[in-house]
Amino acid sequence: MKRTIFLWLFVGLVGFVLLPWHMTDRGFTSFDWMRDDAPSTGLMLVMQGGFWWLLAPLLAGLAAAAIQLKIQTPVQRSKLTLWAAAAGLFLTALQGLVIVRAGPRLFETFLTGETVMGGQPGFGIGAGVVVIALLFVLTNALSQTGKGQGDAFVVSMIGLIIALVAVFVFYPVSHILVRAFEVQGGYSLTEFFPRFFDSDLWGLGCVIGSRSCGTAINSLFLATLTGAGTTLLGLSFALIFTRTDFRAKKVLRVLTIIPIITPPFVIGLALILLFGRNGTITELAADLFGMEKTRWLYGFWGVYFAQLLSFTPIAFLVLIGVVQGVSPSMEEASQTLDADRWQTFRYVSLPLMRPGLANAFLLGFIESLADFGNPLVLGGxxxxxxxxxxxxxxxxxxxPAKAAILAIALLTLTLSAFLIQRSWVGKKSYATITGKADSGQNAALSPLVRTACYATALPWAALTFVVYSMIVFGSxxxxxxxxxTFTFAHYVRAFGMDFSNGWRFSGVAWDSYFTTLTISTIAAPLTALVGLSTAYLLVRQKFVGKDAFEFSTMLSFAIPGxxxxxxxxxxxxxxxIELTGTSIILIIVFVFRNMPVGVRGGIAAMSQLDNSLDEASITLGANSFTTVRRVILPLMGPAILAALTYSFVRAITSVSAVIFLVSAKHNMATSFIVGRVENGEFGIAIAYSAVLIITMLAAILLLQLLIGTRRLRRTDRVQQPA
Amino acid sequence: MKRTNVISAAILMATSAMASAALADELNVVCSAEQDWCDLMVAAFEAENPDTDVLMVRKSTGETLAQVRAEAGNPKIDVWWGGTGDPHLIAAEEGLTQPSGVSTDELLGWARNMSDISEARTVGIYAGALGIAYNSEILDEKGIAPPACWADLADPRFAGEIQVANPNSSGTAYTELATFVQLFGEDEAFTRLAAVGANVNSYTKSGSAPSKAAARGETGVSIGFMHDMVKLAASGFPLEIVAPCEGTGYEVGAVSIIEGARNFEGAQAWVEFALRADVQSRAPEVQSFQVPSNSNAEVAPESPDLASIKLIDYDFATYGSSETRARLLARWDEEVGDPNPQE
Structure with missing residues (x-):
C-alpha cells in the first residue's frame, strides 16, 4: 500500500517537474515547449515565471510524502495523507478556476500583481498527470482507512469515475441548467416554478379537451410507447435467435444491426418517400384500393414509427446477451416439475430476463426522449x-432559460423512469451463470409465443429491408x-479518387470520413472501458451513495445532444480546461454520452453472473483486478461487444451534440450529411450514408470475430419440439 | 563555452525556421450559406492568398449565433460569412462582432443599409426575396387554380395545402410575418395571417422545409425564399414560383467579423474579397441564385429579378430589433399559431 502511494507521488512529481503544466499552442507532441526559453513545467513556472500559486500541488505532494514517512500509526497516517491530497486537488482546481486568461475571476482585491493579472492558459499534460497522481494518492489513502473493504483497486476506480463524471458531465451541464433560474440580473426560485409548471409543458388537453397536450406530456407518451415497443420487438428477435431454428438468422442479424448504423434524417427521409402523401406505398394504396392520400405520417404516428425502426436494435443488443444467459438448468427443472413450455417461459425464463427487459425499456425510453432527428423531419x-x-x-x-427549463423537465422524466425501473427490478437475484456444470438445453418456445415472435419481428424486418433498399436505391x-436515372455521380463526387497526378483523394467527403473513423475508433474502446467498469462497481461493489452515482452516469445520456x-x-x-476546436473534445463528448449504454448492458449481463464465481476466485488468492480480468471479462463477451459496437456507431451517427463542437480541422461525417440534407442534396447525403453503413457493418463483423462468442456451456442447444 | 554557443545558435536557428514555416496564417471561417458556395469561396480565396490557410466549417445561422455567444470572450472563429441577416444584426447588437472597416462604396442601397444600422459591424452580401411556390402537378391533379397574391392563400381552395415555417424557430417565417405587418399594418396583418393559418397543414421548424416538401408533393403550396425555390426547380422538381402581387419582403445575407478575432487582418481580407464584384458573380456556378450586393456584379438569368418584383421598403432596423421581434412573436402565438395545436 505504502509503495503504491509513493509510486503515485513520484509520478506526480515527474509531471510537475518535467512536463509542461499548461496547454501548449502547438500541442504536446511537437516538443516546442522544450525548446522555448519561456518556463513551461510546473517547477520552472514557480521558480522563474512567478506563478507562485502553482506551488500548492507540490506542497501537498511533499506533505503527503512526509506524512507517509514520519507517522507510524496507520490510521492517522492514512487520514492525514488523505487530507493532504484532498487539499492539493482542491487548491489546484481553485487556482485553475480563479486565475484564467484575463486575470482572476474572484478575489480581485486579494489577488494582485503582474503575473496574476496576466492570467494563464488552460491545463496541459503536466497538470493532468499531477491531478491524477493526487487523486490516486487520495483513493489509496482512503482505502487504507478501511473504506471499500480496504480494496485499493476498487476505491481508485470509484474515485476516478466520479472525478471523470464530475468534470465532464456535471461541470458542463451545470453551466446551462443554472440558466433556468436566471432572471434579469440575478437568480430566483420563484420565477422558475411558474415557468416549469406551465401548461405548454404539462397540459393534458388531448385527454380532457380538444387541444393537444403539452410538449412534456407528448414526449412522455411517445417515450413510453417507444420504450415498450422496442423492448417487445427486441425480445422477439432475441427469442427467435436463441430459442428457435429459424433459417435466415444471419440475414435477420444484419437487419437488426443496420438501423443503429444509419445516420440521422435518413430513416425519416426514406419513410417520407414510402409513406408520405406522395410516397411510393401511398400511391400504390391509392391506385389499388382507392385509399385517400393523407399526411398521417407527419405527427405522432410517423415519429413513433421511425423511432421503432431506429431504436429496436438497442433493445435487441441488450436483450440477446440476457436471453442467452438464462440457464437451461432452470428451464429443465421447470419442465421436470411438469410445467409445459408456456408455463416455463412465463414463470421461469421471463422473470429471469427482468433486468434485461428493464434496461432495454429504460434505454428505449431515454433514446426516444432525446431523439431529435426523427421529430424534426416527421413531427409536423x-x-x-x-x-x-x-x-x-x-x-x-x-x-437559454427556456432551454434549461425544458431540459430540467426532460431530466425529471428520465429520473422518474429510472426510479420506476429500479423498483420493478427489485432486489431479487437474477444470477443464472453460476459456474456449476449445466449442460442442459434451452426450452423451445411454446407455439403461441413462437407465433407471436414471428408475427412481430418478421414484418418489422421486412419493413427495415424495404427502407434500406430504398436508401441504396436513392444513392x-x-x-x-x-x-x-441511374448514376454514379454522387459516389464520384463524395469519394472520388484522382489518379492523374499520383494518388489523391479528390472526393469532397474524404476529410470528414477519415476524421470520423479516427475519432470513433479512439472513442469506442474508451467508452466500453468506462461503461463496463462503472457497471462492475454498481453490480459488484457496495459503497455509500451508489444510487446517486448510478443516476449520475445516466445523466449525460438523458440530456439532449x-x-x-x-x-x-x-x-x-x-x-x-480549454478544449474547443480540438479532436479531444469530440472524443470526450462521445465517451461520456455513450457510456450509459455500456453501463446498462454491463449491469444486465453482470447481474446474471453468480457472486460465487468472484468469491471462488478471491478465495483462491486472486485480487479483485485479477478476478475482473480472468473471470468476469471472459463471461462478458456480448456486453463488451454491445458496448464497443454501440459506442463506435454512435460516435459516427450522432449529430446534435457534435454540430456545435466540430471545427474546420475536425469535421464529422454527420455534420457534413446534415449540411447536404439542409441544402436539399439528398443524393450525395445518401451516398455518404451508404458508405458509412457499409464501413460500420464491416467494423462490427470484425469486432465480432475478434471478441468471439463466449462459451457458457459445452453446447448451446435448443430443445427439438417432440 | 564556444560549444554551448554553437549549440544554442543551432537551436535558435531551428526554432526560428520552424516558427517561420508555421507562420502561414490560419483563418477560421464559419459559413452559413450552401456548402458548395462555401467550398467555392474558400478555394477562390486560398488561390489569391496562398499564405493563408482557410479553415472553414459550415453551420446554420442559429447554430453559429449560439456558438458565438457561448464563445464570447475567447472566440475560435474569425469571420462569419453568409446566412440571413437577422442573426448577424443580433450579434452586432450584442457586441459579438466588430466593424470591419471595409469600404461599402460599390454596394447597393440595401447592403449599405445593413452596415449603417449595425454601425458597420455587418455588411450585406446578397439579397433574396420572399415568395410563394406551388407544386404544379399537385395543383393540376386537384384542380386548384395557382395563387398569385398573398390574399389568395386565405382562399378555402387551399385548405390543408399550405406549409410555412414557425416564426418562433425560423428566420424565414419571421421575415414573412414582418412583411405582412409592413404591407398591411399590424392589426390587418394578423387577421390575414390567421386566415392563411386556417389553410396551413403544419408550421415546420425549419424555414427551408416547406419548399422542399412542396417540391416532393408532400404539400401543395409553400412560403419561403425564392432563391431556394429556384434551386429546387432547377434540379428538376415541378415547382412554380410566384412573386406575390401585393409586394414582398426580402432577406439580406451578411458577413461579420467576430469581436476578438485572432486573425483580424485575414478576416478583413476575407470581407473585402467577399464584397468584390467578380467574386460575387461566381455564385451561380454552384447554383446559388441570390442577388449579389455589389452593383457591378453580374446577376444570373435564373435569379429572381428584384427590379420586376414589387419589393417593399423593408425596415430592418425596426423589425430586426429584439423588442419588436418579441412583441410580434407573442402576438403571433396568441392570434395565429396555437403553440399546442390540435392534432
Missing part, C-alpha cells in the same frame, strides 16, 4: 421536448423520388 405539429430545446437555443429567438439515382453541445462550449472554451 407534434411538439416534443428535444426539438423545442434545440429551437430554444438556435431558433429565431434564442432563450444511385439522379434525384431521389423524382428522376430515377444540443444541450450537451452548448454546455461543452460554455465550459471548455475557457481555462482551466
Amino acid at each position: 405539429n407534434f411538439g416534443v421536448l428535444s426539438t423545442e430545446i434545440y429551437f430554444a437555443i438556435v431558433g429565431s429567438v434564442a432563450d 444511385f439515382v439522379k434525384l431521389w423520388g423524382y428522376d430515377h 444540443t444541450v450537451i453541445g452548448v454546455s461543452y462550449i460554455m465550459a471548455f472554451n475557457f481555462p482551466p
